[in-house]
Amino acid sequence: DITVQDALKRNYQCATIQLDFQLPERFDLSYFDDKSERHRPVMIHRAVLGSIERMTAILTESFGGKWPFWLSP
Numbered sequence: 268d269i270t271v272q273d274a275l276k277r278n279y280q281c282a283t284i285q286l287d288f289q290l291p292e293r294f295d296l297s298y299f300d301d302k303s304e305r306h307r308p309v310m311i312h313r314a315v316l317g318s319i320e321r322m323t324a325i326l327t328e329s330f331g332g333k334w335p336f337w338l339s340p
Contacts, residue, residue, distance in 0.1 A: 273328035279321065285312045 269282040287310040290296075297305045316322045326338070334340075 271325060273325055274331055275328065277328075279325055281317050281322070281325065283312075283314050283317070286310070287312055 268280050270278045271281045272278055290310050291308050296308055298308055299305055326334075330338075
């Protein structure tokens, strides 16, 4: 997990990278290597910003409610 701090020094989880061993097994996924042996893959899940609501809240707190011009609605 990747965390960021807001203007009040509070930590928020923003991004995450996870290895998934369950979904490849559940969907019976496999691949063959160069020796024609079957292997079970590992899936990589990632969320760069987390939820859009969380990212909006972090940006609002970071700018103290005064958004830069290029980001203002």
